[in-house]
Amino acid sequence: MTTTLTAPTPRVRLARFRDLTLVPVILILLVVGAFLDPIFLSVGNLTNVLQQQASISLLVLAEALILIAGKFDLSLESTVGMAPAIAVMLVIPASAGGFGLGLPGPLVIPLCLLIGAAIGVFNGFLIIKFQLSAFIVTLAMLIIVHGLQLGPTEGKTLFELPDSILYLGSAIWLGLPAAIWIAAVLFAAGIVGLGYFRLGRSLYAIGGNADAARAAGIRVDRVLWGVFILGGTLAALAGVLETGRLGAIGSNQGVGWIFMVFAAAVIGGVSMDGGKGTILGALTGVLVIGLVQNILTLKGVSGFWQPVVYGCIILIALIISRIAGGKAQD
Amino acid sequence: MTTTLTAPTPRVRLARFRDLTLVPVILILLVVGAFLDPIFLSVGNLTNVLQQQASISLLVLAEALILIAGKFDLSLESTVGMAPAIAVMLVIPASAGGFGLGLPGPLVIPLCLLIGAAIGVFNGFLIIKFQLSAFIVTLAMLIIVHGLQLGPTEGKTLFELPDSILYLGSAIWLGLPAAIWIAAVLFAAGIVGLGYFRLGRSLYAIGGNADAARAAGIRVDRVLWGVFILGGTLAALAGVLETGRLGAIGSNQGVGWIFMVFAAAVIGGVSMDGGKGTILGALTGVLVIGLVQNILTLKGVSGFWQPVVYGCIILIALIISRIAGGKAQD
Amino acid sequence: GSGGQTEAGGGGGKVGIDHPRADSDFWNSYIKYVPQMAGELKVDLMPATNSQNDVTKLVNNVQALTGQGAKAIVMAPQDTGAIATTLQTLANKKIPVVTVDTRPDKGQVYMVVRADNRAYGTKACEFLGEKLGGKGKVVQLMGSLSSINGRDRAEAFRECMKTKFPGITVFEEPTEWEGSKAASMLQTRLEQNPDIKGIYMHAGGVHLAPTLQVLKQKGLLVPPTDAKHVFVVSNDGIPQEFEAIRKGDIDATVSQPADLYAKYALFYAKAAIDGKTFKPGPTDHDSTIIQLPNGLEDQLPAPLVTKDNVDDKNLWGNQVK
Amino acid sequence: MKNHVEARNVVKRFGPTTALNGAGIAIAEGETHALVGRNGAGKSTLVSILTGLQRPDEGEVLFSGEAAPALADRDAWRQRVACVYQKSTIIPALTVAENLFLNRQTTGGMISWRTLRAKARELLATYEVEVDAEALAGDLNVEQRQLVEIARALSFGARFIILDEPTARLDGPAIERLFTRMRALREQGVTMMYISHHLDEVYEICQSVTVFRDARHVMTRPVAELPHDELVSAMTGEATAAYEARTRAAANGAVVLSAERLSLAGRFQAVDLAVRSGEVVGLAGSGSSGKVGLAETLVGLRKPDSGSVTVNGTQVRPGDVTAALGAGLGFVPEDRHREGFVPLLSVGENGTLPIARKLGRYGVISPARRRNKALQLIEDLDIKTEGPDQPVGDLSGGNAQKVVFARALVDDPAALVVINPTAGVDVKAKQALLGAVEDAVERGAGAVLVSDELDDLRICDRVLVMFHGRVVKDVPRGWTDHELVAVMEGIEE
């Protein structure tokens, strides 16, 4: 008996398109933006949009990985401020607000990433080993990690930073801000890693059906732990980029980002239920959010009404991605 | 052959206890609090704790219902400020910051509840009819609803309020604040309704397996819609109580509550995956959070470190409820 | 008034104090001054509570403080409307209240200790207006519009520009006190209008570094003598702003007196317990007491700091560390 | 012959339940060994222990005489054993191709999707599975999913394969293809453990059989020298006769369930149907004949494109389950995991969901009445459970199916629609379930029974055979297997 290979090609195409349901939204935004302000389509402005989204995009990347693996991490936003702040305090002298340990300045980025990873380890420990609810563990960690920044800094902004931590967020490489390159490379790695490597595919298996993944020989706990650690590290890197862009570490760095991060990931097609979505989709989500913010700023929409416009655009993007995607969301 | 009814009673008992895993935590907090400050166990202080938690507890009640039915609502926190603010503006004269429609003052509470219900209707429409992701719809609505308060009020606090909206949040009935009575009655109704009523039980069926619930003849969409409307109404009522307690409606009323609401519900045993948890459990979650806040305030823990202590206590409560509950959380 | 009652000995006049937030440089300086000033003024201070910018917490904290026996309360309600009921309750209990930084709209207060936030906006506007010669474009990086101080600064700046310098275009950016938003919005605005010549930031603590970073990236961080210079006026008066003024990166800041806030808050709280009363009119510390419908307000001086007076030892920003 | 796999004195407890109580099994090299027992006897639990998914509380597992690898060493387990689990291990959001090669998409380096797809198509073709390798596994029906799982397990090249009720969801030809495959593997020396409630299958392809009863091992015997009766009584612990379909007077009661010109694009066209009170109507057909789609439309799970359904004299709104149930319908859905039960809710609640309104006044549910009703259901259908308060998710597969059945019968339905009702239930339970259908019919109900199992269809007064979405023949009682299959395959006219 032969198999009924009913038109396999259209299906491939459709599946590919599903990552790109936001592309029409992006196109509409580009057209609308160009219409509203001639500056909008200039290279300078678009570069700004990308630079402004670079650090939050790393958070979206991290969250997308964690969501695809079927978990949840709210604490990422606190890591964005805390990891660089503590790393800097380990390095700068006490007179500048540091701990006065006198560690060498170039260590600051490795220290920062290490702190991010350590937060991931702790999250993983509670969620995987202790089997606690990921939502609440990371909610508590969101509060705790932010407190671990507020406590030592006493809520002060750190102004005197080692040059090394400022470099990545402010340097220009080949005419574009380094932050854009870094985000681009990491997203490319994410797309390839999740599309073409066994480890990456195992995230989908785990998020889709953890028992089945375990039965298929995937070391579920180990992979999940790795994802949390990677997530924390990416958040710390986002903190480094943000620090360089702003030139100081305020006590509110990263605070309130996590909602936007989820919005970007989900309108980009990543499911909150795990196992579904792609990194490319998440990237389109980031772009939509960045373009909307840019247009609202360019138009100078009143601060009071900005949230309404903004929220409505998220809803519209969601509806478009629902219609284009064809499936109920969850 | 007869069925192997191996000791059914212990299981029943265990299931009952599972709602009460936080009771030991509450007892510990009471003992610790009494030890730390003699004021703590005074009737006045405990009444304060209850009064302070009354309005947020209504949000927890609403969120617990929605979570048990397998959905999600973040927008509740914005309704707490927006519903009373708009209702008041419909009633008060333009000179006091209103729309100047001159509607009669006693209408303000019905209007407020109606606005809350309308937000629920809209959420339900997008989530149930349009099948959009509940998380992102209500995230966008969180932003939009708050914007709908900021826009008309231009961020200003409303403090010339009709007496009727102030009454419930500030009255004393039989020696206790009316807000406590209201919350108590609603929680009792929730406990009975979800435990012993067909409609209440159907929330568990829907949250546990919506397809099976539909196949068993439950009108899933209708019930879900009702839950969203009830949630919005309860949030509006929480706004009324809060308004009465504070005597004015600030532009930030309710902002930031939703995290605490989720924390209370989840440490109280309500699952983020739907179909699990009880209203009684959620109530114990509210009490834990209220007692912790009260103790931290009484001890005057430094504002910088307060979040750390707070987060750690949430984690500990979570671990205790995990150990006592015996099952992995999700 | 009945001025000279006996100075309270050890008779128990505990002062309860609630701090509004712990995440801004200005308030942190204030928080640091409090115990120091309490020592100097011999105030019996209870452990401070912190309401983390949340009026609900403030109400709870005040309840706890009075429960623990506070005889006077110092607070800084960031949401001035929602505190009305609490003030009423305290008035019923005959507990005097001193509010710092903000003026409650309703409810009895013993004294409001604040500088005039509208004056900040006006001073910044006048400085920028003169520097720009009455024409050109300026950006206003606004704080949160739901905070009264943010609104007062924004409105005063806007009105002053409209009336005194109609030739100047003002762009308003709602940054919500967030450095990240400030940087993005300023960057976008400068892209759109490269000829912007002035910036007023509502909070040096959060806006200073991002603004400088954006200006640097655009190559606009040049001395005032350079034609490309963008005039920047900040607000708060933290040491880093003074540093930036000395370097010529920014041109001025309005020094919001954190030390005087702490000092006079406690001063009036103690005076209230001691039963002293005050009348409108000038005071002995370069300020004026004015009558409000619901109490009195001591309007402390908030000097504009420029290169000329940046090294003044009396500025609180020069006293920290 | 030496033992390829051996489990000794295994004890496994789940809370108060003891799933295995000192049970064991020994499977000789190269044989196909059946494991049978009633629902809840502990078969699947043994499977999870033999595949290293769960740690036994006591006892040991040996492969070729050596101790089993550590639980964490999944690769070592996978080299020793491949398995088709009773619970689906398909990942719905991934394609069929990826499901087939889960965690072995590549041996190293990047995945070539083109190669993977080609390999998947080849594999599917080898096993004659008619699904598109690029389809999302979630879009497949239960049967197709099961075929994918089987193809995956067989394709590992493992020397030991466990099949836990692989045929519960398959129709005749698919089962035949599976057996052909298994015979070929056996010739290559592969050892297999086969679990099924179809004892004739055991006789067809197994050499020895082990029987579990009440969590214990009761016997192991070569199949050839074991009479059918003895096997059944070993399983049930008592002498049990084969089920005899009851005879009924020709139905001449009122029509309780009817369909007129019912069509659903791609599934079935212009179907007319009338079921009378007191008769059982079978719906048969080969794969993709549309019988399940028709049954699901009758109960309102699907909305027809045209046509109408009448239940007990009321024309119900198309696609409205609640209305159909309200009019007096009871049904058992095809996929119990999807539409059958709410895993977290108790046996009692699941069983009484459709009659909640009858358990108390003013919307109240009386727990005592629910409990009594549930105890009665447990008794009637012989459900093996700790009691009415046990969550259905914790029951064994067959017992969960009985709960779903209980739900269908709880309201004394006037019309009953059951789809593959005996999937995964043991011999004794099957009799109970078929008996329950006949009881309901004797009480005056009319029933539609959709099944791939000819044995089930014997209780039918007539069998409607579907072919390519149309009812092609109405076969009265008294058919032989051969006749019916011929009609189903469209060979005979």
Ligand SMILES: Nc1ncnc2c1ncn2[C@@H]1O[C@H](COP(=O)(O)OP(=O)(O)OP(=O)(O)O)[C@@H](O)[C@H]1O
């Ligand atoms: N995860 C679990 N939690 C609690 N009880 C369980 C669990 N898994 C199995 N059981 C119980 O263990 C017993 C054995 O179940 P098992 O699934 O092994 O039966 P089975 O022989 O495979 O039955 P079936 O033929 O119905 O599939 C049953 O009583 C079942 O309720």
Ligand SMILES: Nc1ncnc2c1ncn2[C@@H]1O[C@H](COP(=O)(O)OP(=O)(O)OP(=O)(O)O)[C@@H](O)[C@H]1O
């Ligand atoms: N969810 C679905 N979506 C789309 N097509 C489906 C779906 N389920 C089944 N089909 C297809 O519809 C046709 C009829 O299916 P139906 O299940 O009604 O037939 P069936 O006789 O039960 O077949 P089988 O015995 O193979 O299950 C088949 O081609 C089947 O593959």
Ligand SMILES: [Mg+2]
């Ligand atoms: Mg089984």
Ligand SMILES: [Mg+2]
């Ligand atoms: Mg079928």
